[in-house]
Amino acid sequence: MIRLEQVSKSYDMGLTFAVRNLSLEVPNGETLVLLGSSGCGKTTTLKMINRLIEPTSGRIEIDGTNVLERDPVHLRRSVGYVFQGIGLFPHMTVRQNAEIVLRLLDWPAARRRERSMELLKIVGLDPGTYADRYPDELSGGEQQRVGVARALAANPEYLLMDEPFGALDAVTRDALQQQLLALKQELGKTIVFVTHDIFEALILADRIAVLHEGRLEQVGTKEDLLARPASPFVRELFAKPAEQLAAYGDLKA
Amino acid sequence: MMIAAEAGLVVQRLPDLWRLTGEHLYLAGTATIIAVIVGIPLGVICHRVRSLRAALLAALGTLQVIPSLAMLAFLLGVFGIGVPPAIAALMLYAFLPIVRNTFTGLEQVAPEAIEAARGVGMTPAQRLVMVELPLAVPVIVAGIRTAAVISVGIATLSAFIGAGGLGEFIFRGLSMDNIPLIQLGAAAAAILALLVNFTIGAAEWGLRPTRQSDRGTWKPKLKPVALASPALLIALGVAMSLVDLAPSVPRAPATGTIRVGSKEFTEQYILGELMAQMIEDRTDLRVKRTFGLGGTMICHGALVRGEIDLYPEYSGTGYQAVLKLKGSTDPNEVLRLVKEGYRKQHQVDWLEPFGFNNTYAITVRADDAEKNNWRRVSDLAFSASRLRAGFTSEFQEREDGYPGLQKAYGLSFAEARDLSPALMYRAAARKEVDVICAFATDGRIAAYRLRPLLDDRKFFPPYHAAPVIRQETLRKHPKVRDALAPLAGLLDDAAMQRLNHEVDEKKRSPAEVAAEFLNAKGLIGGRTTGTRTVKEGRSGSSGKIDGR
Numbered sequence: 161m162i163r164l165e166q167v168s169k170s171y172d173m174g175l176t177f178a179v180r181n182l183s184l185e186v187p188n189g190e191t192l193v194l195l196g197s198s199g200c201g202k203t204t205t206l207k208m209i210n211r212l213i214e215p216t217s218g219r220i221e222i223d224g225t226n227v228l229e230r231d232p233v234h235l236r237r238s239v240g241y242v243f244q245g246i247g248l249f250p251h252m253t254v255r256q257n258a259e260i261v262l263r264l265l266d267w268p269a270a271r272r273r274e275r276s277m278e279l280l281k282i283v284g285l286d287p288g289t290y291a292d293r294y295p296d297e298l299s300g301g302e303q304q305r306v307g308v309a310r311a312l313a314a315n316p317e318y319l320l321m322d323e324p325f326g327a328l329d330a331v332t333r334d335a336l337q338q339q340l341l342a343l344k345q346e347l348g349k350t351i352v353f354v355t356h357d358i359f360e361a362l363i364l365a366d367r368i369a370v371l372h373e374g375r376l377e378q379v380g381t382k383e384d385l386l387a388r389p390a391s392p393f394v395r396e397l398f399a400k401p402a403e404q405l406a407a408y409g410d411l412k413a
Numbered sequence: 414m415m416i417a418a419e420a421g422l423v424v425q426r427l428p429d430l431w432r433l434t435g436e437h438l439y440l441a442g443t444a445t446i447i448a449v450i451v452g453i454p455l456g457v458i459c460h461r462v463r464s465l466r467a468a469l470l471a472a473l474g475t476l477q478v479i480p481s482l483a484m485l486a487f488l489l490g491v492f493g494i495g496v497p498p499a500i501a502a503l504m505l506y507a508f509l510p511i512v513r514n515t516f517t518g519l520e521q522v523a524p525e526a527i528e529a530a531r532g533v534g535m536t537p538a539q540r541l542v543m544v545e546l547p548l549a550v551p552v553i554v555a556g557i558r559t560a561a562v563i564s565v566g567i568a569t570l571s572a573f574i575g576a577g578g579l580g581e582f583i584f585r586g587l588s589m590d591n592i593p594l595i596q597l598g599a600a601a602a603a604i605l606a607l608l609v610n611f612t613i614g615a616a617e618w619g620l621r622p623t624r625q626s627d628r629g630t631w632k633p634k635l636k637p638v639a640l641a642s643p644a645l646l647i648a649l650g651v652a653m654s655l656v657d658l659a660p661s662v663p664r665a666p667a668t669g670t671i672r673v674g675s676k677e678f679t680e681q682y683i684l685g686e687l688m689a690q691m692i693e694d695r696t697d698l699r700v701k702r703t704f705g706l707g708g709t710m711i712c713h714g715a716l717v718r719g720e721i722d723l724y725p726e727y728s729g730t731g732y733q734a735v736l737k738l739k740g741s742t743d744p745n746e747v748l749r750l751v752k753e754g755y756r757k758q759h760q761v762d763w764l765e766p767f768g769f770n771n772t773y774a775i776t777v778r779a780d781d782a783e784k785n786n787w788r789r790v791s792d793l794a795f796s797a798s799r800l801r802a803g804f805t806s807e808f809q810e811r812e813d814g815y816p817g818l819q820k821a822y823g824l825s826f827a828e829a830r831d832l833s834p835a836l837m838y839r840a841a842a843r844k845e846v847d848v849i850c851a852f853a854t855d856g857r858i859a860a861y862r863l864r865p866l867l868d869d870r871k872f873f874p875p876y877h878a879a880p881v882i883r884q885e886t887l888r889k890h891p892k893v894r895d896a897l898a899p900l901a902g903l904l905d906d907a908a909m910q911r912l913n914h915e916v917d918e919k920k921r922s923p924a925e926v927a928a929e930f931l932n933a934k935g936l937i938g939g940r941t942t943g944t945r946t947v948k949e950g951r952s953g954s955s956g957k958i959d960g961r
Contacts, residue, residue: 212532237534247529251547251622260543261533297625310533 162186162209162318162352167218169204174216178204180374182218188317191344191351193365195358195397201374202354203244206320209352210239222318237261240311240319240349245327248295248303248310254280255291258309265314279309284339301332308340312347319351325360337363358401370394422593429582431653434601436577438650440496441564441609444503446647448560452508453553456515457541466516473509481506481567485574494706494715499576503567507560514556518549554617561613561643565606569598573707575674575715577654579605584705588678590835590857591920612646615639669890671696674712674724675704678834679916679923680771680854680878680909684725686927687767688880688897694937695896708807709734716883717759723882723893727771729874731755731763731881733813744770744875755881762887764894765901766879769854769909773808773873774865775818776851778841782864789869790822793848802826803837803846813874814850821872838863854906856914899936 162185169179179201186192194202207213209220211232220227227235248257258276259267267275277287283305295303304324311319325333337360344351355361361368362382369379370393378390389395423430459466479487484505488498522545530540546553572580582598585591619640623633671692675685682704689700703721706712713735715721731751732738738754741747748766755761775790787793793800808814809831819825826848832840837849842861851858851865853876858865880897887894904912915926931937 210532212528233534233536235534236532241532243525243529243532245525247525247532249526249529249544251544253622264534264539292628293625294622 161188161221161223162350163219163221164205164209165219165221167205167208167215167220169201169208169213170216177201177216177374179208179215179371182371182374182376184369184376184379186350186352188350189348190366191353191364193361193368194352194354194371195356195361195368196371197356199373200371202356202371203322205371206322206352206354209318209320210236210241212236237264237314238316238318240314240316242304242307242311242319242321242324244322244324244354247307250295253292253294254285254298254306255287257295257306258313260310261313275313276309279313280306282312282343283309285309299332300328301336304328304336305339308336308343312343317350319349321351321353323354323356326355326357333360340364358397370397422597426582426594426597430597430601431656433577433579433581433598434605435650435653435655437565437568437579437602437605438647439654440499440571440576440578441503441561441568441605442643442647442650444500444564444568445507445557445561447500448504448507448511448564449557451504452511452556452560453515455508456512456553457519457546459512459516460519470513470516473512476505477509481570482573485570489574489711489714493718493720494575494703494711495720496571496576498574499568499571499578503564503571506567507564510556510559510563511553512556514559515549515553518552518556519545521552522548550620551617554613554620558610558613558617561609562606565602565609569602572705573677574711575703575706581705584677585682587833588682588705588835589916589920590839608646609643612642615642670699670701671723671886671890671893672701672703672721674706674715674721675702676709676712676724677705677707678852679913680852681705681725682923683912683916683927684767684878686923687900687931688723688725690924690927690931690937691896691900692893694931696890696892698890698893713759716761716881719883719885722886723880725767725878726763726881727876727878728763728766729772729813729876732874734811739812742871742874744877747875748877748879756884760884761881762884764880764882764897766877767900767904767909768877768902769904769906770875770877771852771854771906771909772868772876773814774851774853774858775868776841776849776858776863776865777847778844779862779864781847782866787864787866789867790818790824790872791869792866794822794824797824797826800826800847801845802829802848802850803832803840804829804850805834805837806831808850813872818872821870854909854913856910856912856917859910860914860918899934903934 164182164184167179167182168177170177182201182205184192194205196202204213208215209222209227211227214228222239249260252260255273255276258279259272262272262275277291280287280290285302285305290298290302295306298306307324311321325336328336341364343349353364365382367379367381368385370377370385372393378385378394385394386398389398455469459469481502484502485498488501492498492501526544526548527540530544535543568578569580569583571578572584579598579602582601583595586594586598616639619636619638623636627633673685673689673692675681685702685704689702692698693700703715706715709730712721712724712726716724728744728748728751731754732741732747736751736754736758738750741750748763752763755763775793777787781787785792785796802815804815809829811817815829830846832846832849834852837846838851838855838857838861840846841849841863849863851863853865857863880900882893912926912930915921916923928937
């Protein structure tokens with residue numbers, strides 16, 4: 161379980177806050193989506209979980225241990241992280257990218273190779289075709305599949321995903337979302353997923369946390385949020401796509 | 414015609430060209446490799462330790478702006494003559510581009526890649542080795558390329574301190590007024606720089622990842638070769654400097670090596686050759702020629718430190734420049750004092766002089782002399798303020814040079830330019846200067862229709878040339894004294910002028926001229942002229958620290 165307790169982050173000695181007094185719990189096996197527009201603090205929150213950013217105050221626990229008491233290098237190796245945009249290493253092949261965490265964990269080469277082939281299959285890439293390519297020889301969707309494979313390599317309990325599909329076209333994004341849902345069923349990971357896309361949140365989330373200007377507006381299931389918005393902001397947020405859908409329905413009719 | 418002549422020169426000089434190219438590659442290559450090994454970590458430190466960055470880059474920048482000749486001169490004081498100071502100087506110049514590009518390359522690594530490296534759990538060291546340095550490689554290699562090409566260029570100056578390299582052709586050409594030789598040296602160095610540039614470019618290509626589209630083609634197979642090509646080039650250089658293409662003369666196994674030095678002008682090369690060939694012919698010692706050292710103090714320093722065993726020196730130079738004595742201009746007195754001073758202070762012996770007196774001669778164009786009725790130096794006093802002088806740098810500084818001349822004769826010329834010994838005579842002939850400090854035995858005085866004026870106030874000390882040799886060498890190899898003995902009194906002023914003329918004007922090699930002379934005198938036997946031409950010299954004149 162991941163637990164955030166009264167977590168705040170300020171970059172200017174407390175003048176303004178990127179994240180303010182945030183408390184959240186992510187039970188094992190759940191997918192929690194952090195939803196909000198840019199600058200709302202969702203990526204900052206995600207990065208604080210594996211200490212890419214240190215909180216100014218508050219407490220973050222993974223399995224009951226304060227992350228600040230853990231060695232950040234070990235912590236990060238044990239938590240899968242999928243980066244916004246393209247976080248692949250351009251000078252490494254697909255296989256080398258997928259294996260990187262295993263290399264850092266000193267797995268023997270043969271086992272690494274076996275695992276990376278398995279991983280590529282899991283994310284839907286044919287190892288024979290893709291293993292020895294470089295990232296810039298792949299499409300955006302293929303690149304992000306490799307990013308997911310890399311995050312899954314050491315079979316981590318927890319997966320942090322920072323708008324992984326944000327830069328992809330609609331068709332590719334849909335395919336990857338479906339695949340992630342399937343993976344979730346199959347692997348049973350605990351996932352914290354950051355997005356600004358309401359539909360993506362609705363498709364992937366078990367629960368959604370809406371962030372606005374660094375504060376938590378509401379957290380709950382999609383039904384909760386749609387039926388019982390806790391604030392005007394949340395109501396507005398979900399009204400927009402409903403209008404869009406209605407307009408789309410009219411157009412079709 | 415031109416091309417045929419040039420091709421002829423290349424063929425004639427091939428053994429030299431081979432050896433000097435090898436040495437040149439060795440110097441530049443070693444310096445660049447050391448600079449890479451030290452420079453890349455320094456670049457990393459610049460990147461990681463912000464507080465050190467400004468100071469480190471400023472220090473390297475300062476090194477870079479020190480003129481290379483001055484740098485060599487400083488390092489000469491630390492390392493003596495030869496290869497070590499040359500490599501040290503080249504290395505110091507190679508540092509800046511490597512350090513700066515390593516630093517810049519690391520700065521330019523995309524922040525996304527760095528965040529990803531942290532995010533997957535790399536330690537800072539792993540991040541550097543696995544992500545940052547590989548991504549900075551193209552910029553770092555560009556720095557190495559700049560450094561290597563600069564090194565090949567500056568390495569031409571190494572000849573100045575007896576470290577060899579293609580600069581020998583250039584300096585020798587300069588000191589003997591031999592333009593094709595200068596061109597040969599310059600062209601070879603330029604081609605070498607292009608080759609170095611090419612191989613490092615190839616290595617960078619070899620380092621680049623093989624794209625999908627190139628797989629299965631010849632390109633991946635060529636990559637290891639491309640990657641190794643700079644190393645192959647350096648290995649070739651080392652091999653070239655070790656394998657002597659010179660025709661070998663069958664001889665008994667050598668019992669030791671005598672290192673003969675010389676300064677950087679024609680007469681010194683010839684005297685060096687005369688001594689070297691006598692030792693080679695009359696003893697079973699091997700001779701190593703370290704010719705063309707840049708000036709009196711460099712030769713003397715090398716002799717005292719035991720880096721060379723002997724070289725030709727002039728009594729007046731030993732008297733004034735080395736022993737700092739003054740007062741006497743009597744030849745016998747000067748020679749006696751010099752012998753005594755060297756024996757006591759430097760454990761060096763003066764052998765019997767060659768005979769001629771190569772004193773400074775204030776020299777003007779013959780037609781000017783006639784027109785103005787100049788015969789003595791004091792005749793110039795009246796016109797001096799309208800005359801332009803061209804003096805060697807050493808003459809400008811030495812107490813027995815221009816400063817003393819001004820006092821002794823009350824002369825002050827309109828201007829006094831620094832010229833290399835080789836250029837001085839031509840400048841006078843072309844009326845670019847009116848007065849020069851010629852050397853009395855120089856063949857060009859007659860060839861260029863110049864006239865030396867009589868030193869009527871007996872200002873210039875005598876300059877009788879003689880071999881100066883380490884006492885330790887004489888103790889170890891007493892045969893050397895006997896081998897050189899026949900050279901005593903062998904050359905009068907006219908004879909020396911003639912030999913100088915053969916080299917300066919007829920463009921023959923000092924080795925050939927020396928061998929011919931010794932043969933004619935019946936001093937060496939069975940040796941055909943020219944067998945030793947390949948080793949006539951080690952380096953040449955810069956004209957900057959010239960003088961007898």
